[in-house]
Amino acid sequence: MTPAVRSKPAYLALTLITVLALSLAACTTPTAAPTTAPQATQPPAATSAPAATDVPAPTEAAAEEVELHLAWWGSQTRHDRTIAVIEMFMAEHPNINITYEFSSFGDYWPLLATKAAAGQLPDVMQQDYAYFLQYVNDGLIVPLDPYIADGTIDTSNIDPATMAGGEVDGQLYALNLGTNSQSWAIDLDLFEQAGVAVPDPDWTWADFERISTEIHDALGIYGNAGGLENPQVLNCMLLSLGQGLYADDGAGLGFTDDQPVIDYFTSMVTMQESGAMVSREDQVANQYTLENNPFVQSQSAMYFAHTNQLTGLWNAAGEARRIKLLPVPRATGATQSANYFKPSMFFSISAHSEHPVEAAMFIDFFTNSVEANEILAAERGVPISSAVQAALLPTLPAAQVEVFGFLEALEVSPIRPPDPGKHNELMTNVFTPLVVDQIMYGQISPEEGVALFRDEATSLLASQ
Secondary structure (H helix, E strand, O other), X not given: OOOOEOOOOHHHHOOOOOOOOOOOOOOOOOOOOOEEOOOOOOOOOOOOOOXXXXXXXXXXXXXXXXXXXXXXXXXXXXXXXXXXXXXXXXXXXXXXXXXEEEEOHHHHHHHHHHHHHOOOOOOEEEEOOXXXXXXXXXXXXXXXXXXXXXXXXXXXXXXXXXXXXXXXXXXXXXXXXXXXXXXXXXXXXXXXHHOOOOOOOOOEHHHHHHHHHHHHHHHOOXXXXXXXXXXXXXXXXXXXXXXXXXXXXXXXXXXXXXXXXHHHHHHHHHHHHHOOEOOHHHHHHHOOOOOOOOOOOOOEOEEEEEHHHHHHHHHHHOXXXXXXXXXXXXXXXXXXXXXXXXXXXXXXXXXXXXOHHHHHHHHHHHHHOHHHHHHHOOOOOEOOEHHHHHHHHHHOOHHHHHHHHHHHHOOEOOOOOOOOOOHHHHHHHHHHHHHXXXXXXXXXXXXXXXXXXXXXXXXXXXXX
């Protein structure tokens, strides 16, 4: 594992930025009902994908009409902003007509699967870190490197570290639409009332348990509103040890020593029993959301959130609240950061596209046009172009100011490879019901839970 790095892309020279208020897959799940735009039509018939070194010549303006199809998931706000940018792009390129469709996150992937089976994937499709590797392995999306090499997609204002998440075997298959990272939001007023000092950025899980307990003892509220059951947090803890939840090839678990994971669950049980953390029973019974949880209600001093969620969290908590972001705690004795820069989502070009150059032109416009990004308003995350970031700088509200300051100072580790294809099945059928729930309900010990997870995960991952 590459040692911890201090990532300082061009945008980190600034002091402010904006973030995504809504995410996904890995972040938040959009709630919009599946919708098809009235003007949407079927995409062009399937053709073979261009070779990585064989780039078609761009269509001459006004010489040939080009039809592109675009698909994404998201909220109504994302739909409206994206449609406005599509119209702006078509106004600049009169020979290119873009039809589009959009849906909720849950409906999006079955929609793409149906189109893939019919050889009719959209020319440009929004992709997620948890899914795009499958599309690469199935030959359904093409490398973007040729379009970067010939200048169709301009990456001169983009730090390579922000693009690494879209790479597979040295080729870029997906361009990041917004950068975020994992964080703990803390209420500064509650920390002050409890007489607890704000920890240093390199704090540990031992610090986290101590602080949660001190706040609970002083104020009678939760120190932490939960989140430790999220496998992404566990993966971050392992990252600080130079490991990961999965091996690089996805064929097995990425850690050999179970003790740090046992200690992690043991700490969860301890905090739950003392009242320093929201219990699993309360989490399940109340179905806490980003907008409705003990942190929002000032009944907890800390809350796990991706940086792109801070705007929504702060709006729900109230603008008068004083909120600060901290990195994810590190394991005891860890030598590197538990954080990494995570793409909020991507754009990819379909192997079915008849017009991949024009598709690349749209991705470039979406990424680098200041005017387009003024409309998009960083709703998909921190823009990866430093020029765009600088242009948006004067318009930022408090939550986005906090996020950029956090990202600017954040020490990060290299991002882990995408989750294996069996990840969702393992989390849904094993990790949550058989490990997290049984440990937190006291049905099995942390030692038994981790052993069970290793057995089940080893078998399932080997069957891919």
